[in-house]
Amino acid sequence: MRVVLAEDSAVLREGMVRLLELRGHQVQAAVGDGDELVAAVEELVPDVVVTDVRMPPGHTDEGLRAALECRRRRPGLPVLVFSQYVENRIARDLVAGSAAGVGYLLKDRVADSAEFLDALERVAAGGTALDPEVVAQLVRHGRDAVAELTPRELQVLAAMAEGLSNAAIATRLAIGERAVEKHVAGIFTTLDLPPGAAENRRVVAVLRYLRR
Template sequence: MRVVIAEDSVLLRAGVQSLLADVGIETAAAVDNGDDLLVAIREHHPDLVIADVRMPPTFTDEGLRAALAARKEIPGLPVLVVSQYVEGSYAVDLIAEGTSGVGYLLKERVADVADFLESVRRVAGGGSAIDPDVVAQMLSRSKDPLDALTARETEVLGLMAQGLSNAAIAKSLVVTQGAVENHISNIFAKLGLEASRDENRRIRAVLTYLDSTAVRA
C-alpha cells in the first residue's frame, strides 16, 4: 500500500510515517499544505490519502477541501481525514457522496496504534472509519440549513449578517477578496439560493442565518 500524508505538524507527520513504515506501508509523499497535497496525489496516485483538516495558510479547512477536490478528480480515492476537534460539518462534507473509502478520526485516536492502523486498512479497502465522537455530534445536530456550511462559510455568513462588504470580510478574516467571493458562492449553492431578478440572494442568505441562529438561541 502507498499513501500520501498531509499534516503541517512535523512531529505528527513523521510519527504517522514511522507507524506506517513499521507495518510495511509506504509513504509516497508527505506534505504540509493543501496545494502540495493535490500535486502529490496527481503525481503518485496513492492507495490512500491521510490528511489533516486544518493546514496553512488559514488553518480552517484547507486539508479537507484538498481531499474533497482530489476525490472529484479521482472518484473513489480513499481518504482518511484527521482533526484535532469534533467538527461535524466537515464530516458531513466528507461523506456527502457516500461512505465508501472515507474516514474521519480525531487525532487522539492516532495514539491507539492498533485502532489507527485498522482504520487505515479499512478505508484503503473501500470501507469507512468515522470517529464515534463525530458520529454522536452528527446525530445530535438538528436539521438546520446552516448545517450544510463549513465552519468558515458560517463565519463569512455571520459577517455578512453584520453588514460587512466582501472587502471588509476579507480584511477581517485576513484572506483575499476572491476567497470571500468563493465562500459566498458556496453559501448560496448550499442554501439553495439561485440567482433571481426579483430577490437579493445576499439578503436571503442573511435572513436564513438570522432565522437559524434565533432558533438555536
C-alpha cells in the same frame, strides 16, 4: 499500500511516516499543506490519503477541503481524516457522494497505533472508520426511512458507521452476535436494501444515516 500523508506538524508527520513504513506501507509523499496534498495525489495516485483538517495558510479547514478536491478529481479515492477537530459541514460533503472509503478519527481518542493502522487499512479497502463523536455531530434526523428504525437499530447503525464488525458491535452493546445480525437485517429491510443490491449494503446504510 501506497499512502500520501498531509500533516502540518513536522514532528507528528515524521512519526506517522515511520509508523506506516514499519507496517510495510509505502509513504509516497508527506506534505504540510492542502495544496501540496492535491498536487501529490494528482501526480502519485495513492491507494489512500491521510490528512489533518487545519493546515496552512489559514489553519481552518484546508486539509479537509483538499481531501474533497482529491475525491472530486479521483472519485472513490479512500481518505482518512485524522484531526483534533470535527468540521461538520465539509465532513458531510466528504461522505455525500459515497461513504465507502471514508474515515474520520479524532487524534485524542485513538487509543494506540494499532487502532489507527487498522482503521486506515479498513478505509483503504473501501470500508468506513468514523469516531463516535464524529458520527454524533454528523447525524441529522430526517423524515425518511432512517427515522423508522428502532432505538437499538440506530445504535447498531451508529456502530456500523464507525466500521465495527458484527462481533465488535455485540461486544459494545452487550448482546449476542445473532441479535446483532437480526438488527442489521432489520435495518436493511427498513432502508429497502435487498440482498441482491449491487452496492455494499452496510456502506449504503451508513451513507443514509450520515446524510442531512
